[in-house]
Amino acid sequence: MNSNLALKTNDNIETKYFDVQQVRKDFPALDQRVYDIPLVYLDNAATTQKPQCVIDLISHFYAHSNSNVHRGVHKLSERATNSYEGVRTKLKTFINAKQDNEIIFVRSATEAINLVASSYGKKYIKEGDEIIISQMEHHANIVPWQILCRQSGAILKVIPINHAGELKIEEFDKLLSPKTKLVAITHISNALGTINPIKEIIEKSHANNTPVLIDGAQASPHTQIDVQQLDCDFYTFSSHKMYGPSGVGILYGKEAILEDMPPYQGGGDMILQVTFEETQYNKLPYKFEAGTPNIEGVIGLGGAIDYLNKIGLENIKNYEHDLLTYATDALLDQKDIKIIGTAKNKTAVISFQVEGIHPHDMGTILDKQGVAIRAGHHCAMPTMRFFQVPATTRASFSFYNTLDDADRLIDAIIHAKEIFK
Amino acid sequence: MDGLRELYEEIILDHNRNPRNFNKKQDDTNHSAHGHNPLCGDEFTLHLTIEDNTITDIGFEGTGCAISTASTSMMTEILIGKSTQEANVIFQNIHQLLTDEDDLEVDQSVLGKLTILSGVKEFPMRVKCATLGWHIMQAAMNNKQSTISTE
Numbered sequence: 001m002n003s004n005l006a007l008k009t010n011d012n013i014e015t016k017y018f019d020v021q022q023v024r025k026d027f028p029a030l031d032q033r034v035y036d037i038p039l040v041y042l043d044n045a046a047t048t049q050k051p052q053c054v055i056d057l058i059s060h061f062y063a064h065s066n067s068n069v070h071r072g073v074h075k076l077s078e079r080a081t082n083s084y085e086g087v088r089t090k091l092k093t094f095i096n097a098k099q100d101n102e103i104i105f106v107r108s109a110t111e112a113i114n115l116v117a118s119s120y121g122k123k124y125i126k127e128g129d130e131i132i133i134s135q136m137e138h139h140a141n142i143v144p145w146q147i148l149c150r151q152s153g154a155i156l157k158v159i160p161i162n163h164a165g166e167l168k169i170e171e172f173d174k175l176l177s178p179k180t181k182l183v184a185i186t187h188i189s190n191a192l193g194t195i196n197p198i199k200e201i202i203e204k205s206h207a208n209n210t211p212v213l214i215d216g217a218q219a220s221p222h223t224q225i226d227v228q229q230l231d232c233d234f235y236t237f238s239s240h241k242m243y244g245p246s247g248v249g250i251l252y253g254k255e256a257i258l259e260d261m262p263p264y265q266g267g268g269d270m271i272l273q274v275t276f277e278e279t280q281y282n283k284l285p286y287k288f289e290a291g292t293p294n295i296e297g298v299i300g301l302g303g304a305i306d307y308l309n310k311i312g313l314e315n316i317k318n319y320e321h322d323l324l325t326y327a328t329d330a331l332l333d334q335k336d337i338k339i340i341g342t343a344k345n346k347t348a349v350i351s352f353q354v355e356g357i358h359p360h361d362m363g364t365i366l367d368k369q370g371v372a373i374r375a376g377h378h379c380a381m382p383t384m385r386f387f388q389v390p391a392t393t394r395a396s397f398s399f400y401n402t403l404d405d406a407d408r409l410i411d412a413i414i415h416a417k418e419i420f421k
Numbered sequence: 422m423d424g425l426r427e428l429y430e431e432i433i434l435d436h437n438r439n440p441r442n443f444n445k446k447q448d449d450t451n452h453s454a455h456g457h458n459p460l461c462g463d464e465f466t467l468h469l470t471i472e473d474n475t476i477t478d479i480g481f482e483g484t485g486c487a488i489s490t491a492s493t494s495m496m497t498e499i500l501i502g503k504s505t506q507e508a509n510v511i512f513q514n515i516h517q518l519l520t521d522e523d524d525l526e527v528d529q530s531v532l533g534k535l536t537i538l539s540g541v542k543e544f545p546m547r548v549k550c551a552t553l554g555w556h557i558m559q560a561a562m563n564n565k566q567s568t569i570s571t572e
Contacts, residue, residue, distance in 0.1 A: 035423060356438075358486035360461045361429075364544055368423045377462050390462035390484050419429050420487075 127153030192341025193349030493554025
Protein backbone atom coordinates (compact mmCIF):
# COMPACT_ATOMS: atom_id res chain seq x y z
CA MET A 1 0.00 0.00 0.00
CA ASN A 2 2.99 2.33 0.23
CA SER A 3 2.50 3.37 -3.32
CA ASN A 4 5.29 5.84 -3.35
CA LEU A 5 8.02 3.78 -1.79
CA ALA A 6 10.71 5.93 -3.38
CA LEU A 7 9.68 8.78 -1.14
CA LYS A 8 9.86 6.54 1.85
CA THR A 9 13.08 4.64 1.31
CA ASN A 10 15.49 5.89 -1.33
CA ASP A 11 15.08 9.50 -0.58
CA ASN A 12 13.96 9.81 3.00
CA ILE A 13 11.95 12.98 2.96
CA GLU A 14 11.42 12.90 6.72
CA THR A 15 15.04 13.95 7.21
CA LYS A 16 15.69 15.64 3.89
CA TYR A 17 14.59 19.16 4.83
CA PHE A 18 14.54 18.90 8.64
CA ASP A 19 14.10 16.06 11.11
CA VAL A 20 10.35 15.53 11.32
CA GLN A 21 10.55 13.15 14.29
CA GLN A 22 12.54 15.77 16.18
CA VAL A 23 10.01 18.47 15.27
CA ARG A 24 7.12 16.32 16.52
CA LYS A 25 8.63 16.34 20.00
CA ASP A 26 8.01 20.09 20.14
CA PHE A 27 4.24 19.56 19.93
CA PRO A 28 2.92 17.98 23.13
CA ALA A 29 -0.64 17.53 21.79
CA LEU A 30 0.63 15.20 19.05
CA ASP A 31 2.00 12.81 21.64
CA GLN A 32 -1.26 11.29 22.86
CA ARG A 33 -3.62 8.41 22.35
CA VAL A 34 -7.28 8.73 21.47
CA TYR A 35 -9.44 5.63 21.98
CA ASP A 36 -6.15 4.10 23.08
CA ILE A 37 -4.58 4.54 19.63
CA PRO A 38 -1.82 7.06 18.82
CA LEU A 39 -3.37 10.24 17.46
CA VAL A 40 -2.96 11.15 13.79
CA TYR A 41 -3.84 14.82 13.48
CA LEU A 42 -4.85 15.74 9.92
CA ASP A 43 -7.12 18.71 10.60
CA ASN A 44 -4.48 21.39 10.25
CA ALA A 45 -6.50 23.56 7.90
CA ALA A 46 -9.01 23.95 10.75
CA THR A 47 -6.35 24.71 13.33
CA THR A 48 -2.77 23.72 14.01
CA GLN A 49 -1.28 22.28 17.19
CA LYS A 50 0.98 24.53 19.24
CA PRO A 51 4.68 24.01 19.90
CA GLN A 52 5.81 23.99 23.53
CA CYS A 53 7.58 27.34 23.06
CA VAL A 54 4.23 29.01 22.28
CA ILE A 55 2.54 27.39 25.29
CA ASP A 56 5.46 28.47 27.50
CA LEU A 57 5.33 32.06 26.31
CA ILE A 58 1.67 32.33 27.26
CA SER A 59 2.12 30.93 30.76
CA HIS A 60 5.32 32.91 31.25
CA PHE A 61 3.46 36.09 30.37
CA TYR A 62 0.76 35.40 32.95
CA ALA A 63 3.27 34.29 35.58
CA HIS A 64 5.66 37.22 35.17
CA SER A 65 4.52 40.12 33.02
CA ASN A 66 0.74 40.22 33.16
CA SER A 67 -0.47 43.80 32.83
CA ASN A 68 -2.17 45.97 30.26
CA VAL A 69 -0.33 47.37 27.27
CA HIS A 70 0.21 50.97 26.17
CA ARG A 71 -1.00 52.61 29.35
CA GLY A 72 0.78 51.62 32.53
CA VAL A 73 3.76 53.58 33.77
CA HIS A 74 4.96 50.59 35.74
CA LYS A 75 7.55 47.96 34.96
CA LEU A 76 5.15 45.13 34.15
CA SER A 77 3.22 47.23 31.67
CA GLU A 78 6.46 48.27 30.02
CA ARG A 79 7.46 44.64 29.70
CA ALA A 80 4.07 43.61 28.30
CA THR A 81 4.03 46.51 25.85
CA ASN A 82 7.55 45.75 24.61
CA SER A 83 6.75 42.08 24.08
CA TYR A 84 3.47 42.89 22.35
CA GLU A 85 4.98 45.53 20.06
CA GLY A 86 7.98 43.29 19.44
CA VAL A 87 5.66 40.80 17.77
CA ARG A 88 4.33 43.54 15.49
CA THR A 89 7.88 44.08 14.28
CA LYS A 90 8.37 40.33 13.86
CA LEU A 91 5.22 40.18 11.74
CA LYS A 92 6.37 43.11 9.65
CA THR A 93 9.53 41.18 8.81
CA PHE A 94 7.63 37.89 8.41
CA ILE A 95 5.47 39.25 5.58
CA ASN A 96 7.96 41.93 4.51
CA ALA A 97 5.72 44.93 5.16
CA LYS A 98 7.32 48.35 4.89
CA GLN A 99 6.66 49.36 8.46
CA ASP A 100 5.26 48.24 11.80
CA ASN A 101 2.18 50.45 11.66
CA GLU A 102 0.87 48.51 8.68
CA ILE A 103 0.28 45.52 10.98
CA ILE A 104 -3.08 45.66 12.80
CA PHE A 105 -3.96 43.13 15.48
CA VAL A 106 -7.56 41.94 15.48
CA ARG A 107 -9.17 38.82 16.92
CA SER A 108 -9.32 36.63 13.80
CA ALA A 109 -8.69 36.66 10.07
CA THR A 110 -12.46 36.92 9.77
CA GLU A 111 -12.46 40.13 11.79
CA ALA A 112 -9.65 41.49 9.62
CA ILE A 113 -11.86 41.10 6.53
CA ASN A 114 -14.84 42.55 8.38
CA LEU A 115 -12.72 45.53 9.39
CA VAL A 116 -11.92 46.29 5.76
CA ALA A 117 -15.50 45.68 4.60
CA SER A 118 -16.84 47.89 7.34
CA SER A 119 -14.30 50.73 7.37
CA TYR A 120 -12.93 50.86 3.82
CA GLY A 121 -16.26 49.73 2.44
CA LYS A 122 -18.26 52.42 4.16
CA LYS A 123 -16.05 55.15 2.80
CA TYR A 124 -15.32 53.95 -0.72
CA ILE A 125 -17.97 51.49 -1.90
CA LYS A 126 -21.07 53.13 -3.35
CA GLU A 127 -24.27 52.09 -5.06
CA GLY A 128 -23.65 50.40 -8.41
CA ASP A 129 -20.00 49.64 -7.60
CA GLU A 130 -18.80 46.07 -7.96
CA ILE A 131 -16.77 43.84 -5.67
CA ILE A 132 -15.16 40.71 -7.14
CA ILE A 133 -14.66 37.53 -5.10
CA SER A 134 -14.39 33.91 -6.29
CA GLN A 135 -16.33 30.67 -6.23
CA MET A 136 -13.80 29.10 -3.85
CA GLU A 137 -14.01 31.60 -1.00
CA HIS A 138 -14.44 30.72 2.65
CA HIS A 139 -17.66 32.18 4.07
CA ALA A 140 -15.48 34.75 5.86
CA ASN A 141 -14.57 36.23 2.49
CA ILE A 142 -18.15 36.13 1.19
CA VAL A 143 -20.52 37.25 3.92
CA PRO A 144 -18.81 40.56 4.93
CA TRP A 145 -18.97 41.66 1.27
CA GLN A 146 -22.57 40.53 0.97
CA ILE A 147 -23.45 42.65 4.00
CA LEU A 148 -21.57 45.60 2.53
CA CYS A 149 -23.32 45.18 -0.81
CA ARG A 150 -26.70 45.09 0.89
CA GLN A 151 -25.91 48.26 2.83
CA SER A 152 -24.33 50.20 -0.03
CA GLY A 153 -26.20 48.93 -3.06
CA ALA A 154 -22.97 47.57 -4.55
CA ILE A 155 -22.95 44.30 -6.51
CA LEU A 156 -21.01 41.15 -5.75
CA LYS A 157 -19.35 39.43 -8.74
CA VAL A 158 -17.93 35.93 -8.56
CA ILE A 159 -15.00 34.49 -10.54
CA PRO A 160 -16.00 30.94 -11.53
CA ILE A 161 -13.71 27.93 -11.12
CA ASN A 162 -13.02 24.92 -13.32
CA HIS A 163 -13.43 21.26 -12.36
CA ALA A 164 -9.88 21.06 -11.06
CA GLY A 165 -10.78 23.82 -8.61
CA GLU A 166 -8.76 26.55 -10.32
CA LEU A 167 -9.90 30.11 -10.99
CA LYS A 168 -10.99 30.84 -14.53
CA ILE A 169 -8.71 33.81 -15.02
CA GLU A 170 -10.17 34.67 -18.41
CA GLU A 171 -13.53 35.14 -16.65
CA PHE A 172 -11.88 37.41 -14.11
CA ASP A 173 -10.56 39.52 -17.01
CA LYS A 174 -14.12 39.89 -18.24
CA LEU A 175 -15.48 40.83 -14.81
CA LEU A 176 -12.94 43.61 -14.23
CA SER A 177 -14.45 46.93 -15.25
CA PRO A 178 -14.44 50.60 -14.25
CA LYS A 179 -17.18 49.64 -11.80
CA THR A 180 -14.89 47.23 -9.91
CA LYS A 181 -13.95 48.94 -6.68
CA LEU A 182 -12.44 46.01 -4.80
CA VAL A 183 -11.16 42.49 -5.45
CA ALA A 184 -11.10 40.11 -2.46
CA ILE A 185 -9.59 36.72 -3.15
CA THR A 186 -8.19 33.82 -1.20
CA HIS A 187 -4.49 33.05 -1.52
CA ILE A 188 -5.06 29.34 -0.84
CA SER A 189 -8.45 27.59 -0.75
CA ASN A 190 -9.20 25.91 2.57
CA ALA A 191 -11.54 23.37 0.97
CA LEU A 192 -9.53 22.51 -2.17
CA GLY A 193 -5.93 23.44 -1.42
CA THR A 194 -5.67 25.47 -4.64
CA ILE A 195 -2.92 28.12 -4.65
CA ASN A 196 -4.26 31.07 -6.63
CA PRO A 197 -2.17 33.21 -8.99
CA ILE A 198 -2.62 36.23 -6.74
CA LYS A 199 0.32 38.17 -8.19
CA GLU A 200 -1.36 38.13 -11.59
CA ILE A 201 -4.74 39.05 -10.07
CA ILE A 202 -3.19 41.97 -8.19
CA GLU A 203 -1.38 43.26 -11.29
CA LYS A 204 -4.51 43.10 -13.39
CA SER A 205 -6.62 44.75 -10.70
CA HIS A 206 -4.12 47.56 -10.21
CA ALA A 207 -4.02 48.16 -13.95
CA ASN A 208 -7.76 48.69 -13.52
CA ASN A 209 -7.16 51.00 -10.49
CA THR A 210 -8.79 48.47 -8.18
CA PRO A 211 -7.32 47.64 -4.77
CA VAL A 212 -7.00 43.99 -3.71
CA LEU A 213 -7.51 42.16 -0.43
CA ILE A 214 -5.89 38.74 -0.11
CA ASP A 215 -7.32 36.25 2.40
CA GLY A 216 -4.16 34.49 3.52
CA ALA A 217 -5.55 32.39 6.38
CA GLN A 218 -4.44 29.15 4.70
CA ALA A 219 -1.23 30.55 3.24
CA SER A 220 0.76 31.99 6.12
CA PRO A 221 1.71 28.60 7.67
CA HIS A 222 2.74 27.06 4.35
CA THR A 223 4.43 29.58 2.13
CA GLN A 224 6.59 32.68 2.30
CA ILE A 225 4.54 35.87 2.00
CA ASP A 226 6.02 39.09 0.69
CA VAL A 227 3.38 41.81 0.66
CA GLN A 228 5.68 44.33 -1.04
CA GLN A 229 6.56 41.95 -3.83
CA LEU A 230 2.87 41.02 -4.20
CA ASP A 231 1.91 44.68 -3.93
CA CYS A 232 -1.46 43.70 -2.39
CA ASP A 233 -3.38 46.45 -0.61
CA PHE A 234 -4.63 44.26 2.23
CA TYR A 235 -3.52 40.85 3.44
CA THR A 236 -5.37 39.06 6.23
CA PHE A 237 -4.28 36.01 8.21
CA SER A 238 -4.73 34.17 11.44
CA SER A 239 -2.48 33.18 14.34
CA HIS A 240 -4.07 29.85 15.21
CA LYS A 241 -3.63 28.44 11.72
CA MET A 242 0.12 29.13 11.92
CA TYR A 243 0.90 27.38 15.22
CA GLY A 244 0.07 30.41 17.37
CA PRO A 245 -2.77 30.84 19.88
CA SER A 246 -6.38 31.37 18.77
CA GLY A 247 -8.02 34.75 19.21
CA VAL A 248 -5.51 36.74 17.16
CA GLY A 249 -5.90 37.79 13.55
CA ILE A 250 -3.69 40.11 11.53
CA LEU A 251 -4.63 42.75 9.03
CA TYR A 252 -1.87 44.09 6.85
CA GLY A 253 -2.76 47.22 4.92
CA LYS A 254 -0.73 49.76 2.98
CA GLU A 255 -0.12 52.75 5.22
CA ALA A 256 -1.64 55.34 2.89
CA ILE A 257 -4.86 53.35 2.56
CA LEU A 258 -5.15 52.62 6.28
CA GLU A 259 -4.55 56.32 7.05
CA ASP A 260 -7.55 57.30 4.95
CA MET A 261 -9.89 54.72 6.47
CA PRO A 262 -12.29 55.66 9.28
CA PRO A 263 -12.00 53.74 12.59
CA TYR A 264 -13.65 50.32 12.82
CA GLN A 265 -14.58 50.26 16.50
CA GLY A 266 -14.50 52.99 19.09
CA GLY A 267 -13.04 52.67 22.56
CA GLY A 268 -9.83 52.82 24.50
CA ASP A 269 -6.40 52.74 22.86
CA MET A 270 -7.73 54.08 19.54
CA ILE A 271 -8.02 57.68 20.72
CA LEU A 272 -5.73 60.61 21.42
CA GLN A 273 -8.25 62.88 23.04
CA VAL A 274 -11.91 62.53 23.91
CA THR A 275 -14.44 65.19 24.79
CA PHE A 276 -18.17 64.73 24.58
CA GLU A 277 -18.17 66.95 21.52
CA GLU A 278 -15.37 65.32 19.58
CA THR A 279 -12.75 62.60 19.59
CA GLN A 280 -9.32 62.77 18.06
CA TYR A 281 -8.28 59.34 16.83
CA ASN A 282 -4.94 57.77 17.56
CA LYS A 283 -2.39 57.17 14.83
CA LEU A 284 -1.86 53.85 13.06
CA PRO A 285 -1.98 51.05 14.00
CA TYR A 286 -3.80 51.95 17.24
CA LYS A 287 -6.65 53.68 15.41
CA PHE A 288 -7.88 50.17 14.57
CA GLU A 289 -7.10 48.51 17.90
CA ALA A 290 -9.86 49.62 20.25
CA GLY A 291 -10.00 47.88 23.60
CA THR A 292 -7.50 45.70 25.43
CA PRO A 293 -6.11 43.27 22.87
CA ASN A 294 -5.32 39.56 23.24
CA ILE A 295 -1.90 40.36 24.70
CA GLU A 296 -0.85 36.82 25.61
CA GLY A 297 -2.12 35.58 22.23
CA VAL A 298 0.01 38.08 20.34
CA ILE A 299 3.04 37.23 22.46
CA GLY A 300 2.44 33.52 21.82
CA LEU A 301 2.22 34.23 18.10
CA GLY A 302 5.69 35.76 18.32
CA GLY A 303 6.95 32.36 19.47
CA ALA A 304 5.19 30.65 16.55
CA ILE A 305 6.86 32.99 14.06
CA ASP A 306 10.28 32.29 15.57
CA TYR A 307 9.50 28.59 15.34
CA LEU A 308 8.44 28.79 11.68
CA ASN A 309 11.53 30.81 10.85
CA LYS A 310 13.72 28.24 12.58
CA ILE A 311 12.42 25.41 10.38
CA GLY A 312 12.19 27.71 7.39
CA LEU A 313 9.14 28.25 5.22
CA GLU A 314 10.96 26.99 2.14
CA ASN A 315 11.69 23.70 3.93
CA ILE A 316 8.10 23.53 5.14
CA LYS A 317 6.77 24.12 1.64
CA ASN A 318 9.02 21.48 0.10
CA TYR A 319 8.33 18.85 2.75
CA GLU A 320 4.57 19.39 2.70
CA HIS A 321 4.62 19.15 -1.08
CA ASP A 322 6.34 15.75 -0.86
CA LEU A 323 3.76 14.68 1.74
CA LEU A 324 0.96 15.82 -0.59
CA THR A 325 2.39 13.78 -3.47
CA TYR A 326 2.75 10.69 -1.29
CA ALA A 327 -0.74 10.93 0.25
CA THR A 328 -2.44 11.77 -3.07
CA ASP A 329 -0.85 8.77 -4.81
CA ALA A 330 -1.78 6.48 -1.94
CA LEU A 331 -5.38 7.73 -1.94
CA LEU A 332 -5.72 7.33 -5.68
CA ASP A 333 -4.52 3.74 -5.37
CA GLN A 334 -7.87 3.16 -3.67
CA LYS A 335 -9.99 2.86 -6.76
CA ASP A 336 -13.23 4.32 -5.40
CA ILE A 337 -11.81 7.57 -4.04
CA LYS A 338 -12.47 10.84 -5.80
CA ILE A 339 -10.35 13.85 -4.91
CA ILE A 340 -12.19 17.18 -4.99
CA GLY A 341 -9.68 19.88 -5.90
CA THR A 342 -6.95 18.77 -8.27
CA ALA A 343 -5.31 22.08 -9.11
CA LYS A 344 -1.81 21.90 -10.56
CA ASN A 345 -0.64 24.28 -7.88
CA LYS A 346 -1.90 23.22 -4.45
CA THR A 347 -0.99 22.83 -0.80
CA ALA A 348 -1.26 19.67 1.28
CA VAL A 349 -5.04 19.77 1.61
CA ILE A 350 -6.89 16.77 0.24
CA SER A 351 -10.68 16.88 0.05
CA PHE A 352 -12.09 13.58 -1.06
CA GLN A 353 -15.13 11.37 -1.34
CA VAL A 354 -15.33 7.61 -1.11
CA GLU A 355 -18.09 6.08 -3.16
CA GLY A 356 -21.06 5.01 -1.04
CA ILE A 357 -19.76 6.50 2.22
CA HIS A 358 -21.02 9.87 3.38
CA PRO A 359 -18.22 12.15 4.67
CA HIS A 360 -19.90 12.36 8.06
CA ASP A 361 -19.81 8.57 8.45
CA MET A 362 -16.23 8.58 7.20
CA GLY A 363 -15.35 11.20 9.83
CA THR A 364 -16.74 9.05 12.65
CA ILE A 365 -15.02 5.89 11.43
CA LEU A 366 -11.65 7.60 10.96
CA ASP A 367 -11.97 9.27 14.37
CA LYS A 368 -12.49 5.91 16.07
CA GLN A 369 -9.20 4.83 14.53
CA GLY A 370 -7.40 7.84 15.94
CA VAL A 371 -7.36 9.80 12.68
CA ALA A 372 -8.66 13.36 13.09
CA ILE A 373 -9.93 14.90 9.87
CA ARG A 374 -12.70 17.33 8.96
CA ALA A 375 -15.97 16.22 7.42
CA GLY A 376 -18.38 18.84 6.19
CA HIS A 377 -18.68 21.83 3.91
CA HIS A 378 -15.54 23.54 5.28
CA CYS A 379 -17.36 26.89 5.53
CA ALA A 380 -17.32 26.95 1.74
CA MET A 381 -20.85 25.98 0.76
CA PRO A 382 -20.74 27.67 -2.68
CA THR A 383 -17.60 25.62 -3.47
CA MET A 384 -19.36 22.41 -2.42
CA ARG A 385 -22.36 23.38 -4.55
CA PHE A 386 -20.10 23.81 -7.57
CA PHE A 387 -18.81 20.26 -7.17
CA GLN A 388 -22.38 19.08 -6.46
CA VAL A 389 -21.50 17.51 -3.14
CA PRO A 390 -23.06 18.35 0.23
CA ALA A 391 -19.77 17.75 2.00
CA THR A 392 -16.33 16.21 1.68
CA THR A 393 -13.82 14.51 3.93
CA ARG A 394 -10.74 16.69 4.21
CA ALA A 395 -7.28 15.65 5.32
CA SER A 396 -4.98 18.64 5.75
CA PHE A 397 -1.29 18.13 6.47
CA SER A 398 1.32 20.05 8.41
CA PHE A 399 5.11 19.81 8.47
CA TYR A 400 4.79 17.68 11.62
CA ASN A 401 2.82 14.99 9.81
CA THR A 402 4.65 11.92 8.60
CA LEU A 403 4.36 9.36 5.85
CA ASP A 404 3.04 6.99 8.50
CA ASP A 405 0.24 9.46 9.21
CA ALA A 406 -0.74 9.21 5.55
CA ASP A 407 -0.58 5.40 5.76
CA ARG A 408 -2.79 5.43 8.87
CA LEU A 409 -5.31 7.55 6.96
CA ILE A 410 -5.39 5.02 4.13
CA ASP A 411 -5.72 2.07 6.52
CA ALA A 412 -8.61 3.80 8.27
CA ILE A 413 -10.35 4.45 4.95
CA ILE A 414 -9.92 0.78 4.02
CA HIS A 415 -11.55 -0.15 7.33
CA ALA A 416 -14.46 2.20 6.58
CA LYS A 417 -14.92 0.51 3.23
CA GLU A 418 -15.00 -2.88 4.95
CA ILE A 419 -17.74 -1.68 7.31
CA PHE A 420 -19.78 -0.28 4.43
CA LYS A 421 -19.18 -3.25 2.13
CA MET B 422 -13.93 -3.50 18.64
CA ASP B 423 -14.71 0.17 18.86
CA GLY B 424 -18.49 0.58 18.81
CA LEU B 425 -18.39 1.07 15.04
CA ARG B 426 -20.08 -2.25 14.31
CA GLU B 427 -22.80 -1.38 16.84
CA LEU B 428 -23.29 1.98 15.15
CA TYR B 429 -23.22 0.60 11.64
CA GLU B 430 -25.37 -2.49 12.19
CA GLU B 431 -26.25 -4.42 9.07
CA ILE B 432 -29.85 -3.23 9.25
CA ILE B 433 -28.69 0.41 9.25
CA LEU B 434 -26.36 -0.17 6.31
CA ASP B 435 -29.21 -1.86 4.49
CA HIS B 436 -31.57 1.08 5.03
CA ASN B 437 -28.78 3.41 3.94
CA ARG B 438 -28.19 1.49 0.73
CA ASN B 439 -31.87 1.03 -0.01
CA PRO B 440 -33.86 3.62 1.87
CA ARG B 441 -37.57 2.75 2.05
CA ASN B 442 -40.23 5.20 0.92
CA PHE B 443 -37.49 7.29 -0.66
CA ASN B 444 -38.06 9.49 -3.73
CA LYS B 445 -41.40 7.81 -4.33
CA LYS B 446 -44.27 9.28 -6.24
CA GLN B 447 -46.99 10.48 -3.87
CA ASP B 448 -50.25 12.03 -5.00
CA ASP B 449 -52.30 13.11 -2.03
CA THR B 450 -49.89 14.17 0.68
CA ASN B 451 -51.30 16.83 2.94
CA HIS B 452 -48.49 17.46 5.41
CA SER B 453 -44.86 18.20 4.60
CA ALA B 454 -41.77 19.72 6.16
CA HIS B 455 -38.13 20.28 5.31
CA GLY B 456 -35.25 20.00 7.75
CA HIS B 457 -31.48 20.18 7.74
CA ASN B 458 -28.43 19.83 9.89
CA PRO B 459 -26.29 22.79 8.85
CA LEU B 460 -23.21 21.32 10.50
CA CYS B 461 -22.92 18.39 8.12
CA GLY B 462 -25.25 19.30 5.28
CA ASP B 463 -27.83 16.56 5.81
CA GLU B 464 -31.23 17.61 4.52
CA PHE B 465 -34.52 15.87 3.99
CA THR B 466 -38.07 16.73 3.03
CA LEU B 467 -40.90 14.57 4.33
CA HIS B 468 -44.37 14.25 2.83
CA LEU B 469 -47.14 12.72 4.93
CA THR B 470 -50.68 11.78 4.12
CA ILE B 471 -52.83 11.97 7.26
CA GLU B 472 -56.45 10.84 7.04
CA ASP B 473 -58.73 10.72 10.08
CA ASN B 474 -55.76 11.01 12.40
CA THR B 475 -53.98 8.11 10.73
CA ILE B 476 -50.73 8.34 8.80
CA THR B 477 -51.57 6.50 5.64
CA ASP B 478 -48.44 7.35 3.70
CA ILE B 479 -44.96 8.87 4.16
CA GLY B 480 -42.25 9.53 1.65
CA PHE B 481 -38.98 11.42 1.87
CA GLU B 482 -36.28 12.88 -0.31
CA GLY B 483 -32.93 14.57 0.23
CA THR B 484 -29.38 13.61 1.16
CA GLY B 485 -27.74 12.56 4.37
CA CYS B 486 -25.25 10.31 6.08
CA ALA B 487 -25.95 6.64 6.73
CA ILE B 488 -27.30 7.33 10.21
CA SER B 489 -29.76 10.06 9.23
CA THR B 490 -30.84 8.21 6.08
CA ALA B 491 -31.37 4.88 7.85
CA SER B 492 -33.13 6.44 10.83
CA THR B 493 -35.53 8.34 8.56
CA SER B 494 -36.09 5.29 6.36
CA MET B 495 -36.86 3.06 9.36
CA MET B 496 -39.12 5.75 10.74
CA THR B 497 -41.25 5.85 7.59
CA GLU B 498 -41.63 2.07 7.73
CA ILE B 499 -42.84 1.98 11.30
CA LEU B 500 -45.14 5.00 11.10
CA ILE B 501 -47.23 4.12 8.08
CA GLY B 502 -50.59 2.94 9.40
CA LYS B 503 -50.10 4.46 12.86
CA SER B 504 -52.34 7.11 14.37
CA THR B 505 -50.80 10.50 15.04
CA GLN B 506 -51.05 9.79 18.79
CA GLU B 507 -49.11 6.55 18.34
CA ALA B 508 -46.55 8.39 16.21
CA ASN B 509 -46.05 10.89 19.01
CA VAL B 510 -45.50 8.11 21.55
CA ILE B 511 -42.90 6.50 19.27
CA PHE B 512 -41.22 9.87 18.74
CA GLN B 513 -40.98 10.44 22.50
CA ASN B 514 -39.54 6.98 23.06
CA ILE B 515 -37.00 7.26 20.27
CA HIS B 516 -35.99 10.69 21.53
CA GLN B 517 -35.44 9.25 24.99
CA LEU B 518 -33.57 6.26 23.59
CA LEU B 519 -31.15 8.53 21.74
CA THR B 520 -30.68 11.34 24.22
CA ASP B 521 -31.27 10.12 27.79
CA GLU B 522 -28.35 8.91 29.87
CA ASP B 523 -30.33 6.00 31.25
CA ASP B 524 -33.17 4.98 29.04
CA LEU B 525 -35.13 3.17 31.76
CA GLU B 526 -38.27 4.98 30.72
CA VAL B 527 -38.04 3.75 27.14
CA ASP B 528 -40.80 1.38 26.12
CA GLN B 529 -38.89 -1.12 23.99
CA SER B 530 -42.08 -2.78 22.78
CA VAL B 531 -43.18 0.46 21.09
CA LEU B 532 -39.87 0.77 19.27
CA GLY B 533 -39.34 -2.74 17.94
CA LYS B 534 -36.29 -2.87 15.66
CA LEU B 535 -35.76 0.87 16.08
CA THR B 536 -33.87 0.03 19.29
CA ILE B 537 -30.96 -0.75 16.97
CA LEU B 538 -30.44 3.02 16.77
CA SER B 539 -29.29 3.08 20.41
CA GLY B 540 -25.71 2.43 19.17
CA VAL B 541 -25.64 6.10 18.25
CA LYS B 542 -25.52 7.06 21.92
CA GLU B 543 -21.84 6.11 22.02
CA PHE B 544 -21.27 8.84 19.42
CA PRO B 545 -22.67 12.09 20.86
CA MET B 546 -21.71 14.01 17.71
CA ARG B 547 -24.02 11.78 15.68
CA VAL B 548 -27.20 11.92 17.79
CA LYS B 549 -28.45 14.84 15.71
CA CYS B 550 -28.11 12.70 12.59
CA ALA B 551 -30.35 10.05 14.07
CA THR B 552 -33.00 12.50 15.28
CA LEU B 553 -33.14 14.71 12.17
CA GLY B 554 -35.87 12.79 10.30
CA TRP B 555 -37.94 12.48 13.47
CA HIS B 556 -37.93 16.22 14.08
CA ILE B 557 -38.99 16.82 10.49
CA MET B 558 -41.80 14.29 10.95
CA GLN B 559 -43.02 16.15 14.05
CA ALA B 560 -42.96 19.44 12.18
CA ALA B 561 -44.86 17.91 9.27
CA MET B 562 -47.51 16.37 11.56
CA ASN B 563 -48.04 19.73 13.21
CA ASN B 564 -48.20 21.09 9.70
CA LYS B 565 -45.45 23.55 10.28
CA GLN B 566 -44.43 24.41 6.76
CA SER B 567 -41.27 26.13 7.90
CA THR B 568 -37.82 24.62 7.71
CA ILE B 569 -36.57 23.02 10.89
CA SER B 570 -32.97 22.73 11.91
CA THR B 571 -31.22 20.47 14.39
CA GLU B 572 -28.85 23.28 15.36
